[in-house]
Amino acid sequence: DAGVIQSPRHEVTEMGQEVTLRCKPISGHDYLFWYRQTMMRGLELLIYFNNNVPIDDSGMPEDRFSAKMPNASFSTLKIQPSEPRDSAVYFCASSPRLAGGPYEQYFGPGTRLTVT
């Protein structure tokens, strides 16, 4: 299994530009999570999906952020317009649905976003 795949691995963009981060979860996993990691705030859960449906987006910082999961093998996190404070490492994770739990999450390598 290739694991969770994220692209791009690094993204440098200018303030005001649109940024799209991509994620391919592990095949057969029912849950997909987007996290953001910064020195100041640590690891934050932004949003997660179950069977392609958003379940909890309470961690999405503001309307500039949006996430979609059009099918079981692909998800995007979009920032429009981007701001320097969005600079962070964004992780995607997926987990299977196991009867009785717990749901172990498998993380991708992350996308390092720098907004100048």
Add this chain to the structure above:
Amino acid sequence: AQSVTQLGSHVSVSEGALVLLRCNYSSSVPPYLFWYVQYPNQGLQLLLKYTTGATLVKGINGFEAEFKKSETSFHLTKPSAHMSDAAEYFCAVSDRDNQGGKLIFGQGTELSVKP
């Protein structure tokens, strides 16, 4: 609401010394408990997890953790540190109701290993 506290944002040990990383949780019922490790420029990787049964859990790379309900703790240990253990370690909890497998992570502890 559940929460996780990791005592010490940075721990430094000598190679061969005992590693002890502390984690305390707050939950009305014992949750599922996890330790993840993050090596530089990589994603998080599961070290070990506690679900039920034996309170001493063994994980990869010689790490183990003990669930102590009375202390609401899940400290991570390794008898002898290796240089390759240098990384950031995260403790996490998940509600047994498991609302979608959402994990609550601690702030992380960076482990340095001196030669």
